Amino acid sequence: MARISTVSASVDFEQDGKQTGYLTIPHSPHEDAWGATRLPVCVIRNGAGPTAILMAGNHGDEYEGQIALGELIRTLDPAGISGRLIILPALNLPAVVAGRRTSPVDGLNLNRTFPGDPAGSISQQITAYLSDVIYPLGDALVDLHSGGSSLDILPSAIVEPASDPAHMRRNVEAVMAFDAPLTVVISNLGEPRTSTAAAVRAGLTTVGTEMAGQGTVSRETLALCRRGVRNVLAHVGILPADAATRHNESARTVLEIPGSAGYVYATRDGIFEGAHALGDSVQAGQQAGLIHDIHAPWREPEPVFYGANGILFGRRQPGRVTHGNCCAVVAAPYAGDL
Template sequence: MAQKTRIWTDVDFDKEGVSNGYLQVPHSTNDSGYGWIPVPITIIKNGSGPSVLLMAGNHGDEYEGQVLMMKLLRSLSPNRIRGRLVIVPGVNAPAVAAGHRVSPADGGNLNRLFPGDPNGTPTQMIAHYIDSVLLPLVRYCFDFHSGGYSLEYIPSAHVVTPPDPALRSEAIGFLGAFAMPSSILIEGLTGDDQLLLGSCRRLGVGHMSTELGGAGGFSVEAFRAAERGLPRLLRHVGVLVEGDDPGPAPATRFYLRQPARDLVYAMENGVFEANAKLGETVEEGELAGAIHFPEIPWRSPQAIIFPKGGTILAKRAPAKAKIGDCLFALGSPYDA
């Protein structure tokens, strides 16, 4: 028998109107023996209709989605909703508070710990709560990410394409409605059972994610595009009542992201001199950059070569790099 969550909340998921409160994650520490970690949550419900889970702060150093969720929950009145919105703007709350990718409470990367553990660390308990309580309530889950401190992305949304043709068409429909400047498709992803995506697929929940900038900052371009796209996406799935006519969604450029093994990685520790920028199209064998060695400044830098051509979707943000750090992610134009 599946174990029940240890997280509790006073928020009523079925109450009509707006309900604000916390998911209370038990966490015993030196300075708080019976303490709990507060994870803010808002429920907006109005009658029957689809239920949608909106999340940000899966990684705490990704800020555009957090602001997008906070502005949305403050602006929506229940009469604009048909069904239920579940909004969690800072789901990995300790990571959000610290501005870190992973939680300082336990070192947990939430998006690598699904389906979680009800008796595990705080991050494992949060993953289990999403998997066992939140996702079974909803038909759709949209998770808003950015590149975080270490990466900067072109403003984009992305889906890992399902093998089923109907589900694939649904996922591409999310991208078309949200209509970021670029849309990224990922195929053949390994280890997806440890991601939120894996739980969504197992439970039959439609899923889309984003990459809204990154580099530990706040991308105005990506945020504004997401702010325009979110109402279209919510209308597309039927949870947002039609309001003012937003006009047709703008065109989005589709890319198929290269698999992880083909991304460009650092093979030495040092300072990375990039030779290409976001959105640029490069050729196989072209110089991507160089790793310089401050401790041995007379040593020749190590040249980094693009193993395959394509369009640069993401690049490393910090100049300091070590072996295994991703320097560039590329994709190829795709006719969706």
């Protein structure tokens, strides 16, 4: 039985040309009895061809993708494409407005709510509409992320694993076409509730990114994001082949986060002092940093250690940590078949 959604779209997904509008979700908080949350959406269509879904603002404190997709909406001529683009540049609008990873409306991380619930909270309604309406229209998904305000990450394009070898190959080829300095397989420890995991279940060729972080905008990674989106669109046949530009041959080397051993977590509250720079080679058992006690500074700081060999792929951005915060992430050569 089909799930019934209250989300309405002011755009026609089957109409040629360029349309901008909103996905409107009824929302009745204390301040607004008959209000709505309105997510900006753009559809660009030119005849028959593949459909790519482009998303940013899944987390509100990740900015390069939001800028790049806004620019694409303003500049792309429908006559220059073959097929259709569905562009959602501020997917989690409440979090985007607040500049936060999670929604200030319901406190949820939208990227842990798929396949959503059309009768649930705002975040759950957004992901239900994506799962039930938007994803079935698509052939490919590009979901643009960065490290946000809590992580600094090496700029990279991300492979969401697929159990079917042919689907996995499609994902890898599209991610390599993005042409980031690194290609990294990230399974989120098997987490099924993410946008990219849901896209793989829907059969979409799936591309993710991590565009640096620190809660700011990097000019270099913004340029990479702009170029990478167009590269993927050329790869899937929506833009002409000569729209692609390639700079990073090293991206052909595929890395992965090697399971739970790839993460270093804070073992106490305090201030984290990292021992290495992003990109440094590290070894299992090597000291990853120190956690300094803020309540008893006369105590010796507590060391934390890497659990895997590889390179330092991500590092916590704020110095202040609490027990369980992710302090460091290691990426290692991919061990699977491609």
